[in-house]
Structure formats: C-alpha cells, structure tokens
Amino acid sequence: MKRIVNKYSTLNTLLVFLLFGCTEFSIAQIGMESSTTEAILSEALLPEEDQPQENLDYMVTTWSSPVTKTEVRKITSIMDFWSEEERAKQKLDGFKEIWVVNLKDYPDWTLDVNEIQDEYKAISPTVEYTKEQLAIIENAEYSDHLRFSARFNSVRLSTGKVKENVLISQSMSLVPDVQAAYQGGFDALVDHLKVSSKEKVKHVQRDKVGICRVFFTVSKLGTITNVNMVESSNYPDVDEAMIKIVKEIPLKWTPAQDGNGAQVDQEFVFTFGVAGC
Secondary structure: OOOOOOOOHHHHHHHHHHHHOOOOOOHHHOOOOOHHHOOOOOOOOOOHHHOOHHHOEEEEEOOOEEEOHHHHOOOOEHHHHOOHHHHHHEEEEEEEEEEEEEHHHOOOOOOOHHHOOHHHOEEEOOOEOOHHHHHHHHHOOOOOEEEEEEEEEEEEOOOOOEEEEEEEEEEEEEOOOEOOEEOOHHHHHHHHHHHHHHHHOOOOOOOOOOOEEEEEEEOOOOOEEEEEEEEOOOOHHHHHHHHHHHHOOOOOEEOEEOOOOOEEOEEEEEEEEOOOO
C-alpha cells in the first residue's frame, strides 16, 4: 500500500469490483503490492508427478490486504477509500451506515460482513470517522484485522444509473514495517506445501473441497507458532494433514521487524482448496 488517500490501487480495484462485479470476491485474491506477502496461486512449475490432485489452489498470504500501522493511521474518513478519479465518475451519497470493526473482538470473524452484529461495530453518522472509530484504528496491533464497511447510494455520472443500498467492505491486516521472508520466496514455500501434501490430497475432489485456511505465526525467532485452522477443507484427514505440514514448515524464515528494527512476530495464512468468486 503506497498511500491511503487517492493512491491505493489495490483498494480502488476492490471497490470497483464490489460496486460493479462479483460481490463475493475475497481481498486475499487480489494481487497485493507488497512483494513478501503477494498472494501465490501457483500453477505449476512443479513436475507432473509432484502436482497435487485436480490442480487445487495453494497460497500463503496475510489474511487480508497488508497495511502498516503508519499507513492505516492515515485513514480518517470512509471517503479515503476512493481515488479522485473514481469520485469524478460517480456521486456517492445517502450513506446509511459507516462502521469499523477490529475482528479480533468478534467471536466468529469468518462470517460474511452482513452478519456482523451491531454491538461489535463502531458506527459513524457521517463520512468522517468518530473518535471511537479512530481509536480502533490507532490501537490496532500487528496481526489485528480491521474491517471498514459502508452502505450508500451511488450514481454513475456518465449514465445516470443509480445503485441503491450498495455495500462495500475493505479488510486490512496490520503488518510490521519489514515483513517476515521465507528463503527462496513464497513461491518456494508454496512448492514445499504442494509436494508435502501431494499424497494426502489425491482423493480430494475439486467440486467438493472447501476453502481450508490455516493461520500460523512466524515468531521473532523465526519459528512457527500458533498454528490454527479456522476453516475446513471438508475432508477431516486433509485438515489434520495440513495442520501437521504447516507445523513442520522448514525453519528458513527471516523474522519481521518493526519500525525500530526490532524483530517481531507476524501472522500468515495458508489457504488450500479452490480460489475464485
């Protein structure tokens, strides 16, 4: 993320997609600008005998779009999520609800944004964020996940077409100033995960597999900790195998660093299954 205001291309891409395209698209599937956490949907540079069954998708990313503490604290209004170019193309008004949630406070943050209960939302009556919302942003720590959402009406100025009650929702994962790096890059890590799980996924059918997500932390010592599955592949044996494989990732990590150069923990997510809308 180069700039929050007017220059965050990943964010603007997401908003255009939500307004005019697939509303179920995951931010984790958009190409992130950060080189060390770029989503990797590896198609295969591996030999045929090492390919997992049915070309299942593997990726290692931050949970959502990565942002540093310095960058996220520049956000003061829901309008910061549109570039000047996008604002010139459409009239955004009739904001009905604007809210911010730190998903660490939510008991089941894998739920769709429509299902988040009001008691967990910090809601603003205007496009400018309130003190409560700004405090959530200011106090977010590494590996916290913030979700910025709004409902509003949109008028496309070129056509006069009106969209009512539009919902946009942007998630961001707080990352250190220097993110953890795997020896050989994340392509090498994904290749390792594919080869390690090849025998375990031979029976998996692409049309039946769920999106399996395994969270893990690269500690400040370069070790793997806090391995936790939050969504299942629908194959219990595969779930168990994936947790074991993540725990046994080779210790080839360079730990993350904060703005002062101190080594810190960083969370990642290994996703296995079928990506797409």
